[in-house]
Amino acid sequence: MTIALSGRKIAGKLQEQFPGSIVQSDESSLLVKSEHLLAIATFLKTTPGFDFDYLTSVTAVDYRDYFELVYHLISIEHNHSLVLKVRCHDRENPTVPSVVGVWRGADFQEREIYDLMGIKFEGHPNLKRIVLWEGFQGHPLRKEYKGIYK
Amino acid sequence: MPIKTEPFAINFGPFHPSTHGVFRMRTTLDGEVIIDLEPVFGYLHRGIEKLAEGRTYTQNIPFTDRLDYLASMSNNLAYVLAVEKLAGVPVPERAEYLRVIMAELQRIASHLIAVGSLLNDCGAFMTPILYMIREREKILDLFEMVSGQRLTYNYMRIGGVSQDIPDEFLPALEKFVERMPSYIDEYDRLLAENEILLARLKGVGILSKGQAINISASGPVLRGSGVEWDIRKVDPYSVYDRFEFDIPTGTLGDSYDRYRVRIEEMRQSLRIIEQAMKQLPSGAVKTDVPWLMLPPRGEAYAHIESPKGELGFYIVSDNSAKPYRFHIRAPSLINLTALRDMSVGWKIADLIAIFGSIDICMGEVDR
Numbered sequence: 453m454t455i456a457l458s459g460r461k462i463a464g465k466l467q468e469q470f471p472g473s474i475v476q477s478d479e480s481s482l483l484v485k486s487e488h489l490l491a492i493a494t495f496l497k498t499t500p501g502f503d504f505d506y507l508t509s510v511t512a513v514d515y516r517d518y519f520e521l522v523y524h525l526i527s528i529e530h531n532h533s534l535v536l537k538v539r540c541h542d543r544e545n546p547t548v549p550s551v552v553g554v555w556r557g558a559d560f561q562e563r564e565i566y567d568l569m570g571i572k573f574e575g576h577p578n579l580k581r582i583v584l585w586e587g588f589q590g591h592p593l594r595k596e597y598k599g600i601y602k
Numbered sequence: 603m604p605i606k607t608e609p610f611a612i613n614f615g616p617f618h619p620s621t622h623g624v625f626r627m628r629t630t631l632d633g634e635v636i637i638d639l640e641p642v643f644g645y646l647h648r649g650i651e652k653l654a655e656g657r658t659y660t661q662n663i664p665f666t667d668r669l670d671y672l673a674s675m676s677n678n679l680a681y682v683l684a685v686e687k688l689a690g691v692p693v694p695e696r697a698e699y700l701r702v703i704m705a706e707l708q709r710i711a712s713h714l715i716a717v718g719s720l721l722n723d724c725g726a727f728m729t730p731i732l733y734m735i736r737e738r739e740k741i742l743d744l745f746e747m748v749s750g751q752r753l754t755y756n757y758m759r760i761g762g763v764s765q766d767i768p769d770e771f772l773p774a775l776e777k778f779v780e781r782m783p784s785y786i787d788e789y790d791r792l793l794a795e796n797e798i799l800l801a802r803l804k805g806v807g808i809l810s811k812g813q814a815i816n817i818s819a820s821g822p823v824l825r826g827s828g829v830e831w832d833i834r835k836v837d838p839y840s841v842y843d844r845f846e847f848d849i850p851t852g853t854l855g856d857s858y859d860r861y862r863v864r865i866e867e868m869r870q871s872l873r874i875i876e877q878a879m880k881q882l883p884s885g886a887v888k889t890d891v892p893w894l895m896l897p898p899r900g901e902a903y904a905h906i907e908s909p910k911g912e913l914g915f916y917i918v919s920d921n922s923a924k925p926y927r928f929h930i931r932a933p934s935l936i937n938l939t940a941l942r943d944m945s946v947g948w949k950i951a952d953l954i955a956i957f958g959s960i961d962i963c964m965g966e967v968d969r
Contacts, residue, residue, distance in 0.1 A: 508914065509903070511929040528831055535903075560936065568652075583644035583968055592649060
């Protein structure tokens, strides 16, 4: 059984390494500041004991006040998992660092988020629309976007 | 003096028989050798994630049929597991077993098409795939008995399955489980040592263990590279912890290993079905849930080992009748990240075999 690590316990360890990087932590997830995301991602991947080498899924949720990015991490070696989150409050020009350099599996998923949610990933090698065509106006998965039938 | 060539671009697809749907690969070639490749998606994008936000939890089950339409049962299962996790709905024992039987039958059906079309792509045109469609037909007959459908089953429900199996189902399933191993042996006899198949697949399109993990590959692509990672074993859902089965893995990570993993997985699926038939309890097949269910505020991620890899659903609820966010973690899309790594340096003819060995379904890639 994959053991879901407690966000609170990991927050304690991260707090020593990256002071002020944790926004909020509970039993099921860990919310960090976006400027620390890349450093924390690298730390979680390379630190023995964590070894989060497998990024299962990346997705974003539009909570109207902010966007929340959700990273599901797994360690194949230890068979444990963690849900890492980042929030983005800027609706006009939301930007989050890209984790493609750490886990390449994020490549298409970040492009998908950019396409449908309109969040820019800084440092992504090929950030362009993936399922919609170039020149499409708007980002359909945002809550304010209304389809043609509404 | 070597002959100087100029790189040139070829657009493979979107309408090409080997692309298994509408998919485009923008390849740059130096002579016959691929020097760059970029997959282009979106020709089958229907916006299912957005559409799902406008429908109730139960209304969304048929949508999941249209993702990986070669494995509708698995999609149903992953989605209902996520909603059950979100709302805390219990599932009767009998329904759990029926789900496992359906999911494993679906795995065999999907792998038959995967292997068949891989051979089709390699040039064994239509003969092997028709052998495999012959057996898949039996599975479709079984699914028709339980759900009335042959492709988009819509069989699972939140809290169980839509209806109990009819009386003639178990005898037919027994007959299938009895006969299927000899058919798999037949494929092996025809294909495993086939010289042309070995020449086309062995050592071609290698994906190393480290790469496979780094690009988040899953399913036979990950296991073909030698990673023993099967969600049925490492994070058992439903009642998978009650069955004995092995995880077949490859060693080299080439196209042949991925093909072998699929053949072996079919045998393991039969083992699971056999055990599930023996243990199948009697009783109800569905928990009563309200027609308009309002799961509590929160989020849930449930994943299963679908035939193509890890299929996950991430659902956020705002305590209304419709999901606030509905995200599909599609194995086919993420496995395609590996395509460029696998095919650069190989000839254009090998690209077809490498692409076939990933086994994708466009309904799931584009959504």
